[in-house]
Amino acid sequence: MEFNRVAERFQQTFEQIGDGTDMKQCSPALDVDSVRPLRYNSGKGQGAGTDKMSASQLHDTIGLDRLRDRAVRAKRMLSNCTLCPRHCGVDRTAGELGFCGTGDLAVVASYSPHFGEEPPLVGRWGSGTIFFCGCNLGCIFCQNYDISHLKRGSEVSCEELAAMMLALQNRGCHNINFVTPTHVVPQILDALVVARADGLNVPLVYNCGGYESLETLKLLDGVIDVYMPDVKYSDDAVSEALSRAGDYWEVCRAAVKEMHRQVGDLRTDGNGVAASGLLVRHLVLPEGLAGTGAVMRFLAEEISADTYVNVMEQYRPCYRADEDGRLARRISVKEFAEALDDARKHGLHRGF
Numbered sequence: 001m002e003f004n005r006v007a008e009r010f011q012q013t014f015e016q017i018g019d020g021t022d023m024k025q026c027s028p029a030l031d032v033d034s035v036r037p038l039r040y041n042s043g044k045g046q047g048a049g050t051d052k053m054s055a056s057q058l059h060d061t062i063g064l065d066r067l068r069d070r071a072v073r074a075k076r077m078l079s080n081c082t083l084c085p086r087h088c089g090v091d092r093t094a095g096e097l098g099f100c101g102t103g104d105l106a107v108v109a110s111y112s113p114h115f116g117e118e119p120p121l122v123g124r125w126g127s128g129t130i131f132f133c134g135c136n137l138g139c140i141f142c143q144n145y146d147i148s149h150l151k152r153g154s155e156v157s158c159e160e161l162a163a164m165m166l167a168l169q170n171r172g173c174h175n176i177n178f179v180t181p182t183h184v185v186p187q188i189l190d191a192l193v194v195a196r197a198d199g200l201n202v203p204l205v206y207n208c209g210g211y212e213s214l215e216t217l218k219l220l221d222g223v224i225d226v227y228m229p230d231v232k233y234s235d236d237a238v239s240e241a242l243s244r245a246g247d248y249w250e251v252c253r254a255a256v257k258e259m260h261r262q263v264g265d266l267r268t269d270g271n272g273v274a275a276s277g278l279l280v281r282h283l284v285l286p287e288g289l290a291g292t293g294a295v296m297r298f299l300a301e302e303i304s305a306d307t308y309v310n311v312m313e314q315y316r317p318c319y320r321a322d323e324d325g326r327l328a329r330r331i332s333v334k335e336f337a338e339a340l341d342d343a344r345k346h347g348l349h350r351g352f
């Protein structure tokens, strides 16, 4: 088993980064070949206090047999890939690549406690982020482009991925946060079978771009505790131009409804740490490109006025943003204030 190699590498990484808050510092590249086996200590490592345990107790999850069955069903989809709405139909088990550019194995850029996520995920000991390379969206302004599009990472086996989850739990992280997971759901489920059997019990966070297939989401019912989708746009022409996803708005609305059906509104434990539920991210773009008003109306009227929404102001031009002149600047103070007004106007009140 590769567990101990992974954990030791993780230990070195953690000691280098301390509890810094910068994502780049918290996310050094993973060198799978140099990691060492994990000495798993039953999930009660540093910082794994009673707050975390009570969080996990708030959410029912499916048993190991059903989880194994979900993993098998998801892996079957890899040979004629319809995991996401692109329905590329490629055989990833035979080395064919679709839009996301990921084959049979997941590719991980980094894994570490992350202190820059939303407060209910970070708590005291951080969110246990695992950054996957590749993406099923083609955002020309991608804020994580070096990971999502340049794919700087290493292929990992099922056992290595499970070991990363357990290592993060051992460090006291309040959750395992799968970043850009849509195209690697089978690999995640497969690894969860191993990790759960070895004691993984913290909440699982599905941190995605919102371009999801209902069929795949249903495989995650009773597995994922916290869904954290982006809701990026409400205009098809914009989503096609900026992310090559002309049906984004319709697909995303259906996906968010399914996520909310599964987990409901965000619930936290007595320490304010997320236990289960929906947490939506919306990045405000220049020139009203994100269609913020319609997004907020949808969340308030068709999901719940109690939806936790992180209205994000940190857009900056990067990657290929210069291909569209509308993306050439950061948003103004006025644009951000208007986005917050949109949220409040529709009755939303959590997360901003």
Ligand code: SF4
Binding pocket: 081, 082, 083, 084, 085, 086, 087, 088, 089, 090, 097, 098, 099, 100, 101, 102, 135, 136, 182, 183, 184
């Ligand atoms: S997961 Fe990748 S290969 Fe599969 S349908 Fe989506 S983009 Fe295509």
